Amino acid sequence: MSKSYLFENYWHEMITPSEAVSTLPKVLHCLFIRLSIRLALSLEAISRKREGVSTEPEHTLTAPKKSSSPELLCEDCANLDLAKALLVEEKDGGDKFAPGRWGYFNTWAVDVGHRYRVARTTNCNLCRILFKSRVEEEDLALDGDVDWIRAVSFLRFFKLLKFGSKFWHSWDFPVLMLFSNKNYDLHKNHKKIMNLIQVSGCAALQQCDQQQAVPLSLKVIPPRFDLGTFRKWFDYCNKNHGLLCRSKKTELCGTRLIDCEEQSIVEHGPGMPYVALSYVWGQPTTQREITTCNGKQLPTQLSLVIRDAMAVTQAMGFRYLWVDRYCIDQNNPTVVHQQIGQMGAIYGNAEVTIIAAAGQDENYGLPGVGRNRPGTQTVAHIGEVAVVWAAGDPQAAIKSSHWSTRGWTFQEALLSRRRLVFTEDQVYFECSAMNIFESLDIPLDSLHIKDRSKSYEDLRGGVFGRNRAAQFGRFILQKQGKGENLSQYLSNVEEYSARKLTFAKDSLDAFRGIAQQFWYRKHAVHNIWGLPYLTLPAERGLGFVYSLAWHHTTSCWDLSQSPHRRSQFPSWSWAGWEGEIRYQMPWSKHNLWSSKLFEAISFENEMGSPTTLEMIVPNIDETCDFPVMRLTAAVVPSKLISFNFNVDSDKQWRFGKYKADLALSYGSVSESQFAQDIHDSHIWQCVCIGWSGWGVTVMILKIHDSSGLWERAGLLTINCYTHNVEPMMQTWEYKSFRVR
Structure with a gap:
């Protein structure tokens, strides 16, 4: 009895204690199975240890082998010469070459008429595979008179390997796809093809009975998970x-x-x-x-x-x-x-x-x-090649x-x-x-x-857990610099903020374990209410501005997806909101991206006692002791902020002569209404907090109550360099705000 058989049948043998009395034979059989599993695993471990062999099994052939039983192919599929896609000639009549050398397999195409355009009931595996491989045109007028089978690069569209890697030529192999015309633009439709292959799967073309190892190939997945894998x-x-x-x-x-x-x-x-x-x-x-x-x-x-x-x-x-x-x-x-x-x-x-x-x-x-x-996974053999329908990414x-x-x-x-x-x-x-x-x-x-x-x-x-901007990054996190650590923390916050919680009170608890990991790194990242800052007091103000400069991906007038306030947490923290956030700063491995423009920042504890950011003693158990943030910064004159009602563009907001981006979390029913409301300084205030490569960041505040507390309502990013704004700031009034 093999381990895979034991694993596949183990579920069916499980019983509960209440069934044990009436099903004694089944109990004994279940115990036998459990002991067999443990014995098999123990013998396997002992054998490996005694023999001193590598845990990596010998791998001589990875290409699919021909089926021991004949496969039924329809006449149309049996007449396809797919082997030519693995070795084609250059367009100028030059020497033959392995198509992986060029990435795209553009030089081979076969006219297949309309026979794979509409799926039909068939016993032919290749028919079923090719039906699923057709790329539908969104514009029906672009459909050609016939369909063409073409072979495209697996690595180019699956994104498994960095483009230009030294392994690219030896690892790549073709994927069969059907297009409505012979000259379908792969470059223009790159994202569409990539999405189809990654989500739906692909038809991998591979050579059978190769005499040497194949570096990379795809295989048919069995109905049950194999324990040996x-x-x-x-x-x-x-x-x-x-x-x-x-x-x-x-x-x-x-x-x-x-x-x-x-x-x-x-x-x-x-x-x-x-x-x-x-x-x-x-x-x-x-x-x-x-x-x-x-x-x-x-x-x-x-x-x-x-x-x-x-x-x-x-x-x-x-x-x-x-x-x-x-x-x-x-x-x-x-x-x-x-x-x-x-x-x-x-x-x-x-x-x-x-x-x-x-x-x-x-x-x-x-x-x-x-x-x-x-x-169901399928494979079709035709001549010396096999077409494997592989699952998506x-x-x-x-x-x-x-x-x-x-x-x-x-x-x-x-x-x-x-x-x-x-x-x-x-x-x-x-x-x-x-x-x-x-x-x-x-x-x-x-x-x-x-x-x-x-x-x-x-x-x-x-x-x-990786920085989303670093698709092929480092593995050893302890060797990351402080800029990379902070960047990765913010990237984790972005991903986490897009998720849903049943209970709003769990907003920080469900992120606490991640924050604690950053606390103990070589270049530690501490946090206040989930907003990170660096260890050295001299770097905290510069670092903390990054964590303040977040914005929601949807605004309050997007009614179906508008952000929602979590009153248990400060409004200036992402934890105080339900809704996906983003940071508008360029990722970098070495620098800290920007500079702060506010004058001072401090925090109040529950008793109202203030503490500056530089004086806070980092304590992993006291990250939520300061519910109120005191911010002293230049107030942006609201008359400089305007909204163009007639421009059909993403850049309808302006700050003087500069374009701007607005992300408002709450406080107005529409952009046009907010353009009028913003001029009421008793309710709204806009303050400069920092600058990055994307522009000057302005935090939008809304009065909370008669006690003088304000709430963070959104973010405005001015698309200009800091030297364009700093001269103007010299004439602006500086004010202090208590933000809850």
Whole structure:
């Protein structure tokens, strides 16, 4: 009995304690399966240790092999000569060449008429693949008389490798697509093609029975997740990646785990490796809550995702699983607060985190575990080549999943050392040194530098925690400079702000673990209410202006997506709002981008006592002690701000003779109305706070109440250089504002 068979059937053998009495034979069979899994994994580990072999299996052929059984091809498909796409001639009649040398495979095209234009019922695998590979024209008038099969570069559109990398020519291979005309402009429609391939999948053309190893190819994904695939990834990471993925574990306090063998809840202790789960909760019911008097036994009915995660945990060779619903006493606020405070350690200590990125909630389960994956993968062999329909990019699937819309799941993934992500179509693995997925068939040594400690930096980075502007960046975060650290923090804030929370009060708690990680880096980034500042007192004012210069991506008059105020938090912090934010500053590795224009800034505690930013003693437990910000800055004369009602452009706002961008979070029903309201200085004030490469930043304040408190209402960016504004500022009045 193979491990894959055991893994695939383990879910069906799981039973609950209440069923045990009436199903004794099933209990014994279940115990036999569990022992078999553990024995198989132990024997495998012992064998590897004794033989002293690499965790990377021998990889001689990665191209697909011909099927042992004949495949049915229709007459039209059988007559296609697809092999020519792998070796074509230059247009000027020159020598033959490997098409990967040029990136695009423009020199080969085949007229296929209309036969793949409309999908029809067929037993031909190639027909089904080519139906899915057609690029529809948005303008029907552009449809040609016939369709053309063309081969395009996989790497050019999948974005797996940095363009121009030394690996490009040897790794690239063609992807078949159908276009309505022979000369379809790939450059002009680059984003459209890239989106189709990454989201929907692609038809990879590969040569069969090659005599040498293929550096990169795609493969058909089986209906069930193969345990051996995970073991290959995990063992390679564990053996080769060193401190990048095996950093010192933090001591846990009062943490509980699910014992998957006993289906009970136990206290975590030293020497108890465990797996963590990140998922989206469903609607709570009494059946899912812990109802036993001692709180140590799991309920008889568990959601599909938790049952599947328990099966995967045991099949991977682990016994314990951490799930927030059952490992945190949800009815004890003190325990909840304590466990939230060590969320970074909980996920960071886990051997791997299972991420359920398929479906809408916990009732969907893990595709490929408790049930077959819904999609069917196909392969067609024609002559000496094979056409493999490969799943889309799992990174794109993760980013578009419902799981990625939830606030708490953001830090759960970022704080983990290793992630095993279950999407609808396949499984994706990411650690701190590499990322890979099921449909990608490549030797892991090929991804890594010579000592195997990390992937080549020419390869695409992971999904989790990276600066979004650094697609191919560094892996060793401790070697980042202070500018890079601050940039990455702000990038994390941008991503997190786009997510939804069930309870507004969780705005900072669901980000706390990430903020704590930056606190302990070599170039530490501290924060006040989630807004970062640098360690050295002399750099704090300059650094803090960056964190203040955020704006919402939608304004208050965008009624369907307008920002919403979270009154538990200051208005000047992004945490005080529900709504996606952005920073308008150019990312940089070495400099701090801008300069501050305000005169002074300080904070008041709950008692009203002021403290300057330079005098604050950073304390990780006291980041929310100053609800009021005192800001002294130049007030912008409102007469210089205008709105052009008649211009059909994104630049309708102006500051004197300069164009400007406005992002208003609240306070007006329309832009035209705000253009009138802004001139009432008793209600509105605009103050200069800083300058960056994008322009001068002006914070818009709105009076809050009769006590003299103001609230941050939005941001205005003036598209000019600071030297254009500084001379004017000399004549402007400086005022102090208390902003809550």
